[in-house]
Amino acid sequence: METRILAGILLWDEEEQYVLETVMEDRYKLVLPQIITLASTEEKVATDELNEQYFGQNVIARCFV
Secondary structure: OOEEEEEEEEEEOOOOOEEEEOOOOOEEEEOOOOEEEEOOOOOEEEHHHOOHHHOOOEEEEEEEO
């Protein structure tokens, strides 16, 4: 399966997986584990350290496409 680095909103879906929703409202599953970048602050966060405070934020992450 191919992967790409994408920007979008970090969400937790109904299958209890991290997904990234793009401006076009497409959803992509994140490659795990990885370090994602918060778009607003450029802070780097490991996926195993994510919690609810990060949901809904714009991030840059590698996703399956």
